[in-house]
Amino acid sequence: MTSVAPPLVRLRPVLALLGPHRPLLLAAVFSGIAHHLVVLASAGVAAWVVSRVITGGGDLTGGLVVLGVLLPLVGLTPWLESYLAHVAAFRVLADVRGRVYSAFERLAPGYLLERRSGDLGSAAISDVEQLELWFAHTLSPLVSAATVPLAALTALGVFHPTLALALAPALILLATVPGWLRRRAEAQGAELRARLGELGAEAVDTLQGMRELLTSGAADRQIARFAGQDTRLLAAKLAHGRRSGLEHAVTNAITVVGLIAVLLTAALLVTGGDLDPALFPVAVVLAATTFAPVTAVVDVARDLNLVLASGDRIMTILRTPAPVTDRVTTAPAGPDPRIAFDAVTFSYGPGLPAAVSHTSFTIEPGETVALVGHSGAGKSTCASLLMRFWDPDSGTIAIGGHDIRDFPQEELRRLITLVPQDVYLFNIPIRDNIRLGRPDASDQDVIAAARAAQADEFITGLPDGYDTVPGELGARLSGGQRQRVAIARALLKDAPILIMDEAVSNLDAESEQEVSAAMTQARKNRTTLIIAHRLSTILTADRVVMLENGGVVDSGAHSKLLARSEPYRRLLATQVSG
Numbered sequence: 001m002t003s004v005a006p007p008l009v010r011l012r013p014v015l016a017l018l019g020p021h022r023p024l025l026l027a028a029v030f031s032g033i034a035h036h037l038v039v040l041a042s043a044g045v046a047a048w049v050v051s052r053v054i055t056g057g058g059d060l061t062g063g064l065v066v067l068g069v070l071l072p073l074v075g076l077t078p079w080l081e082s083y084l085a086h087v088a089a090f091r092v093l094a095d096v097r098g099r100v101y102s103a104f105e106r107l108a109p110g111y112l113l114e115r116r117s118g119d120l121g122s123a124a125i126s127d128v129e130q131l132e133l134w135f136a137h138t139l140s141p142l143v144s145a146a147t148v149p150l151a152a153l154t155a156l157g158v159f160h161p162t163l164a165l166a167l168a169p170a171l172i173l174l175a176t177v178p179g180w181l182r183r184r185a186e187a188q189g190a191e192l193r194a195r196l197g198e199l200g201a202e203a204v205d206t207l208q209g210m211r212e213l214l215t216s217g218a219a220d221r222q223i224a225r226f227a228g229q230d231t232r233l234l235a236a237k238l239a240h241g242r243r244s245g246l247e248h249a250v251t252n253a254i255t256v257v258g259l260i261a262v263l264l265t266a267a268l269l270v271t272g273g274d275l276d277p278a279l280f281p282v283a284v285v286l287a288a289t290t291f292a293p294v295t296a297v298v299d300v301a302r303d304l305n306l307v308l309a310s311g312d313r314i315m316t317i318l319r320t321p322a323p324v325t326d327r328v329t330t331a332p333a334g335p336d337p338r339i340a341f342d343a344v345t346f347s348y349g350p351g352l353p354a355a356v357s358h359t360s361f362t363i364e365p366g367e368t369v370a371l372v373g374h375s376g377a378g379k380s381t382c383a384s385l386l387m388r389f390w391d392p393d394s395g396t397i398a399i400g401g402h403d404i405r406d407f408p409q410e411e412l413r414r415l416i417t418l419v420p421q422d423v424y425l426f427n428i429p430i431r432d433n434i435r436l437g438r439p440d441a442s443d444q445d446v447i448a449a450a451r452a453a454q455a456d457e458f459i460t461g462l463p464d465g466y467d468t469v470p471g472e473l474g475a476r477l478s479g480g481q482r483q484r485v486a487i488a489r490a491l492l493k494d495a496p497i498l499i500m501d502e503a504v505s506n507l508d509a510e511s512e513q514e515v516s517a518a519m520t521q522a523r524k525n526r527t528t529l530i531i532a533h534r535l536s537t538i539l540t541a542d543r544v545v546m547l548e549n550g551g552v553v554d555s556g557a558h559s560k561l562l563a564r565s566e567p568y569r570r571l572l573a574t575q576v577s578g
């Protein structure tokens, strides 16, 4: 990702993420300024005391009392700065993480299909974490770096203006160091974050597809691919490190040259009789202390490119508009679960062919309609449109006579339950997986739903029964078992409309019988749309709607279609299993 906007413009939205935590960070900034001023003052006073001891002159009590007051503050103020800045940063990070997760939900599933999940995971976790550098370690030092040197220059100027003039060039030069290689640094930051995201995505892909990799003998190739990406990440890190090291070296050199300049100037002023010798150590200590906050900022600024890149990646997610938005806040009262597609046309993006074209069909309350068609005919798209994952380009979909856009999405999805083909089980106990759509359901209700879905018997046979954790992606359960858990989930949610995407993969005869019994149970008293791949399912449907190239070619009872439609007979012969 290349960005042409200057860093301050790009950091502004990142700053806005502070939100209600602004006062906390402001308190950290004040503590930071106080810390540097206290260090400056105590170093100055200490140098003054030392020079009085060396020159053997006068009463030290006043200086020692001031030191006695300042020294505890030297310890307290940085602790306070660090504590407050970290509390603010961690709170902001928690907020931003919440906003990124909400954005995932808002953008699902369209945007998520276009991006790799490992890369999105990296944005949600490590990019957000990267912002800590900005909120906890950059903002406060940045303000201190701007204010403290001014105080030191003023003090030196009071001793002798030439001292301030000797220090100023080094300070100004130091402040410009992050700008020297800015473009290169930003490109490196973007590259590094992108490579990290890519590697995360590859790792997730590899783990998810491990079975396929092993069975196709492609594991070695994948390892080589992974190693290739790792090498690219290493190259990006080395480039970042080289530039960062160069900046560090330059910063050190400028600091030393600046100190020598003040030392020499002060020495010349003392020998020329223009500066009180007692002020010599004070001037040198002041100059040395002044560099600390500036170099601290230059040090963190070396990694600011990573913050900018992470901020860009996060803002891209937060700013992407949702594919569907709510236009109402309340749903129509108690709609009949009658579904009507009316001349619906939809394509997945500009320039792409219509996935569904002028499609019209209805499902009466309590009726089961089997949606059939060749692969790519538009069956899943119809189901996605009914759940408003996308809105049609033209035409309407209505439930109980109300356009589905007249329901808030949450209310609409409360009316519908989906049993997908590829059931996703979370790595939490089976009982909580079943409870997903109704978290307040009692254990008895969970068990009743599992019984109705023919799942209770196998669940109670598992080592931990309903407390068994099904493993990542439900890996410890068979396909038929996962489907029955999903049906139990649907039964427990008890929505009036059911969408089922029947599994294409072959289940063994026993599993198939159990899944089909569970499906029959789930369909009772519900308006059901089944994306059907089996004749046995089609036979139990009240009506069949056949799609071809996104449009309805025929609909009616199976027996009638069988008698009158050649495309339907061909479909049954080639695509539908027994």
Ligand SMILES: Nc1ncnc2c1ncn2[C@@H]1O[C@H](COP(=O)(O)OP(=O)(O)OP(=O)(O)O)[C@@H](O)[C@H]1O
Binding pocket: 113, 348, 352, 355, 373, 374, 375, 376, 377, 378, 379, 380, 381, 382
């Ligand atoms: N996310 C997407 N982006 C772009 N095109 C898509 C997307 N999903 C589906 N399509 C395209 O839309 C068309 C309809 O796909 P859809 O998944 O609805 O068909 P289907 O009948 O459900 O097929 P299958 O039985 O194979 O699942 C196909 O041409 C497909 O390539």
